[in-house]
Amino acid sequence: MPYHEPCNSIRVYLPGSMPDASRRDCIVGLMSQLAPVYAIYASHADRSLPGGDYWLRFSPFPTEFQELETKLAGLIESTLGFSRLSNEVLFTPVPDLVPRIANHGPGEARLIDCLFTQHRW
Secondary structure (H helix, E strand, O other): OOOOOOEEEEEEEOOOOOOOOOEEEEEEEEEEOOOOEEEEEEEEEEOOOOOOEEEEEEOOOOHHHHHHHHHHHHHHHHHHOOEEOOHHHHOOEOOOOOOOOOOOOOOOOEHHHHHOOOOOO
């Protein structure tokens, strides 16, 4: 059975950071296929440290991510006409739904899980 996500995503690496490097910093844009809305998060991975260092973060972002965030948001809005969802809206509880792909029990899902499943771990 093919794997389907309710969104499309784009990953843009910060200057000097590459997908195959030991340190990877990027901005990820999530565009819903269910509504004309999007979200952006920052991703950091540094494998050069013992045990590694990894995080995903929604806004506000660290300073080094903000210029790329602004550019990506502008492109999504001007090209697709999508509206960005605030963190408050993204993390609104959706108690009656359990997204099929996510590992959530009844009452644990948030709107972000329904619109952009797979991207909030």
